[in-house]
């Protein structure tokens with residue numbers, strides 16, 4: 590039994606006494622306790638692959654920030670690794686794949702991973718986290734959307750354009766579909782296993798959605814996300830966060846998901862006008878708004894809450910919190926959501 594199930598009730602569209610709030614990338618470098626633990630280790634992967642440590646940093650923001658959910662500490666890139674493509678996390682630079690996908694042989698070499706065998710460390714981290722959380726807040730499981738995972742597997746590292754990955758969609762669409770299909774099959778059993786291990790809700794991150802034109806987005810991304818949503822167990826809410834894909838929100842409205850994540854370029858009022866009230870919306874304060882003064886953070890947060898309205902909203906940023914954000918301003922954001930949304934429900938403002 591969960592002591593605080595606000596997030597799940599909001600996702601299911603039930604009325605809540607206030608708006609739930611958490612932050613993408615809340616477990617990470619904004620917290621001094623994360624940096625301290627991380628500094629004692631060989632690197633990011635040691636943290637991700639050691640369930641007790643991953644559980645510890647998953648719970649840090651629940652203790653330090655009093656958010657309404659924990660998100661399992663891991664990375665979207667564990668999926669390509671489980672399929673046979675190892676990643677490195679280069680200090681201060683980001684992910685790097687020493688080998689990339691170029692040919693049909695490369696795709697043929699990729700396996701559809703078995704969650705227990707190849708991603709058992711994430712599932713164990715979920716089990717340890719659930720025990721330690723003891724029902725305080727729901728635990729969010731996650732995976733990357735197949736398109737975003739393909740983008741890293743083909744490009745090999747972060748990129749402004751992902752032009753190698755996008756080139757494949759034009760020059761060898763059949764190969765792209767073959768890889769997307771393997772990633773999708775891996776992701777489905779992986780997310781199902783996360784739920785079995787204890788995740789209460791799952792989020793699909795399509796971080797590079799916004800670089801595709803709408804027709805490519807439908808063909809190479811949205812349909813695979815739809816397949817993932819369809820495969821999730823009954824009663825487990827799914828959140829689709831496709832950064833930059835404002836053009837696809839009306840498609841998501843017909844998916845088997847409960848929540849649609851909005852980045853900070855999107856206006857929730859326009860989204861509501863387009864899709865109605867069947868889905869919960871999550872987001873979408875500009876992460877840079879947290880660089881302002883305390884008063885500016887409060888004002889921006891209240892404006893955001895007004896734009897979403899009181900129900901069917903999960904407050905968050907429009908993307909992950911930036912590592913050089915002052916945790917005190919994160920607390921101002923969280924407390925403003927809690928206080929303002931409570932008063933708004935009571936009709937006080």
Ligand code: CP3
Nearest residue numbers: 613614615616617633660662663664665683684794796909
């Ligand atoms: O708190 C949480 O949100 C949970 C943990 C989490 C991480 N990565 C930990 C992490 C989650 C949900 C992710 C998802 C992820 N990873 C995405 C999708 C979300 C998004 O931001 O669009 C993407 C694209 C990745 C790939 C990735 N991992 C990149 C590009 C980088 C380098 C950039 C950076 O922030 O440093 C990472 C590394 C990473 N993943 C860190 C953390 C805490 C920082 C590394 C460190 O601590 O050394």
